[in-house]
Amino acid sequence: MNSHLLDGRYRILKVLNDGEKAKTYLAEDVNLPVKQFVVKQLNFPTKNPQNLTILHRLFANKVTTLEQLGQEHDQIQKLVAYFEENEEFYIVQEFIPGLPLTDEILPGQPLREDQVISLLSEILEILVVVHTRGVIHQDIKPENIIRRDSDKKLVLVDFNTISEVINNFDSLEYTPIEQVNGNLKYNSDIYALGVVAIAALLGLPTNEISNLRSQKNRLTGEIVWQDKKLKINQKLAKIINKMVRFDYRKRYQYATEVLDDLKKLTSLEAEQQSEYPKKLFLVMTGIAGCLTLGVTAWFLQLPKSENTLQPKLYEEGVNKYDQANYEGAIKDFSQLIQLEPKNALAYNKRGDAYYRLGDYEQAQADSSQAILLNPQDANAYYDRGFALYELSKYKEAIADYTQAIKLNAQDAYAYYGRALARVQLKDNKGALGDLTKAIAIKPQYTEAYLQRGILRRRLKLRQAAIQDFDRIIKINPSDAKAYYQRGLTQVFNKQKYAALQDYSDAININPKYIEAYLNRGDIYSDLGNKIEATEDYNTILQIDPKFLAAYIHRGIHRFSFGDYKGAIEDYTEALKLDPNDAAAYNNRGNAYLELGNKKAANQDYSQAIAIDANNALAYYNRGVIRAKQKNKQGAIADFKKAAKLFQQQGEKASYQDAQREIAILQNNSVAVKTTRLKSGRREKKGSGE
CATH class of the missing domain: 3.30.200.20 (Phosphorylase Kinase; domain 1)
Known part of the structure; x- marks a missing residue:
């Protein structure tokens, strides 16, 4: 050698x-x-x-x-x-003395389910650490998983993060489409590990894994790997299927989620007790329906003559629910309820389906029936709490969350739901306490950190808010919402460049994050970056041509550098989308006035006031026109109304501006030529705002 x-x-x-x-x-x-x-x-x-x-x-x-x-x-x-x-x-x-997993996954010799679950859990625990440090392995396959001789533990080797520098894709069998396209995600590793699990369950060596690529559903791109001959726990199959979803957005987002589901699957306590599972919360609001509930508890209680049909109906209903076929699920659960009128679980699940369809009244009714049949069912109280929340019955929702907590004091999700309801009732202290309790129970609960951060920002606890968003990013560095919300907080702290970076990070993670483009465009505009701001507003309108706020904000931006005709075009487009947008009328009036069209400007200000009698900006701007037209009394009346409204709204600087104009007019002076017109933005606020 x-x-x-x-x-x-x-x-x-x-x-x-x-x-x-x-x-x-x-x-x-x-x-x-x-x-x-x-x-x-x-x-x-x-x-x-x-x-x-x-x-x-x-x-x-x-x-x-x-x-x-x-x-x-x-x-x-x-x-x-x-x-x-x-x-x-x-x-x-x-150098790791041991054998690669290729020596365990042998042709025609499938691993047992418990072996596969153990393998998944062990590697996922490692990925939690890896992803938390901002690293993606990028090449998870049996060859890169070594069973160490010394303790028989699995060791993850040969990170492709180094070879990423030279664009190395050697193992396409395990590589998801977004990674091939250069749009790498943390859950790209989860996809690869899911394919390893499929290979282990089927007994497929690496050279046969490529066959799975030709077995994908032509319409959805999903891997088709199960057949009737393969006897496998359907809950395990469901977990693996979610790991290998073609669309990374429908996949598990990070390793802790997969671990949670695997732990539920293997927990003896979960099998023996009718403990309800967590909810999947809707994006940016945290509101959602339940995950699949087990059938074991009620199946054993059914009369033997009914043991065949009822479980089958329930299973079919659950499968349809999981596939987002909520109407079909409701039909199955309704048929089951006809056969078994005291089946609390069927009412519970049907209520979840109604919730998903937005029928909150029926969701509440089904949850109430489930509670009547089983008053100790914490999940039913929890479900009804969310239905009541959507019906704006916040006090009743809080009562249900509280009852759910009494039945299960360690339910982080019930504390979370109660916090959302308390926010609506302005009980900020109680909401903070609930969110903090939810986080104490579930330290990786990113949605709770997000809502607590938003609430802290509202309460001007900005540094604490930033710490919450920092924590989310540490848990899941690809959480675009956390970057966006941290950016909003940085703006309040007058850290515009830090906010720019956060908005840019959010956009890099989610290229269609409209709110991030909008806020970044506003900062660029404030900094005088004309081209960059225009590009951000234009990008929004390419994504969604009917996004009204983009026209308003671009109009203000155009106005700022003297493109008054362009501003009028934008405000006019906004009014086509919403004829009752007072801000668009007020701002268009400003542009008309700059072009010397006082009549059109006056009409727009008056229209803004007609739509919104508390529109201080429109009163102020109309006062400017009336002063120019020598309508002294009319101008003073408008400025006085504007001053009163500014004072009520806490706008001290604008209040002082209005008072100054009144004083000038009362002293028979004319200084309105230097008066700065006031524009208003119709903000599209971020989630949780």
């Missing part, structure tokens, strides 16, 4: 892999007794010195992160060193 020592200390013992993008060797350190390492030589696809400099810097940054990861978790392969020699880059990794 080559006697040359790499970096003056590593002697190559043998070649482990000779790939196009990298060569891997087993080597020994001549300075250490009996110590072996894996040395990988990376082949960069360029010899251009400038490009190499950039690649080397990226490489060094990623290696530093991996060094830290290996120190934090015993089941992550340690990165020992890296160096450059003869314009080649090398990394030195820990």
Whole structure:
């Protein structure tokens, strides 16, 4: 073997892999007794010195992160060193004595379900740490999962985050479509692990996994891997199917979610008790329906003559519910209720389906019936609480959440629901307490952190709010909402550039995040970045041509640099979408006035006032016109009305402006030529605002 020592200390013992993008060797350190390492030589696809400099810097940054990861978790392969020699880059990794998972997943020899669950749980625990540190493995496959000889634990090796620098995609069998397209997500790792689980359950080696790609549903792109011959726990199959969803947005978002579902599946306590599962909350509001409930508890209580039909109906109803076929689910649950009128679980689940369809009255009625049949069913109280919330019956909702908490004091979701209702009743202290309790019970509860952060910002506890959003980002670095809400808070703290970065991060994660574009455009406009602001507003209207606020904000932006005709066009488009938008009339009046069309301006201000009698801006601006027209009494009346409204609204600066104009007019002076017209934005507030 080559006697040359790499970096003056590593002697190559043998070649482990000779790939196009990298060569891997087993080597020994001549300075250490009996110590072996894996040395990988990376082949960069360029010899251009400038490009190499950039690649080397990226490489060094990623290696530093991996060094830290290996120190934090015993089941992550340690990165020992890296160096450059003869314009080649090398990394030195820990050698793990053991066998890869390819030696356990053998052709025609499926692993048992408990083995697969154990495998998934062990790797997911590692991924929680990996993802929390902002790293994506990118190459999870059986070859990169080693069963360590010393303790039989699984070790995750060969992170592709380094090879990402040279665009390496060697294992397409395990690679989701968004990763192939360069739109890498944290749950891309979850997809790959799900495919590993399928291979283990089917007994498929890597060279046969590619067959699954040809078995995908042509319409949906979903992997079709189950058949009638395969006997598998359907709850486990459901978890795996959610891991490998074609659309990453419908997949589990991060590893803790999969772990939670696996723990429910394997928990003996969950099988013995009729403990209700958590809710899936709707995006940005936290309101949602229940997950699938088990049938065991009620199935054992049914008369034997009914044991065949009822469970089948329930299972079909649940399957339709999970597939978002809520009407079909309601039919099945209704038929089941006819056969078994005292089946509380059927009422409960039918109520969830009605909730999903927006029929909150019927959802409330079904939950009430479930409570009547089983007063100890905490889940029914919880469900009814959300139905009552949607019906704006907040006090009644709080009472139901409180009862759910009495029946199960460790239910984080009931505390969360009660907090939302308390916010509506302005009980901010109680809401903060509930959200804090929910977080104490479930420390990874990102939605609770989000709502607490929003509430803290409203209460001007801005640093505490930022800490909540920081916590979400640490748990799930791909949570666009957290970046967006932190950006809003940074604006209140007058940290415009920090807010710009947060909005940009939110947009990078979710390229169709309209609110983030809107707020970023406003900051660009305030900073005088004409082109950047215009691009953001234009992007919104490309995504949604009927997004009214974008026309209003772009109109204000155009007005700011003298494009009054363009501003009028935008406000006119806004009024086509909403003829009762007072802000659009007020702002269009400003633009008409700048062009010298006092008549049109006066009409627009008057129309804004007719729509909204408390529109202080329109009174103020109409006062400006009346002063120009020498209508002294009319102008004073408008400024007085504006001053009163500004004072009520806490607008001190605008109140002082109005008072100054009144004083000028009463002293028979004319200074309205320097008066600045006031524009208003019809804000599209962020979630939870």
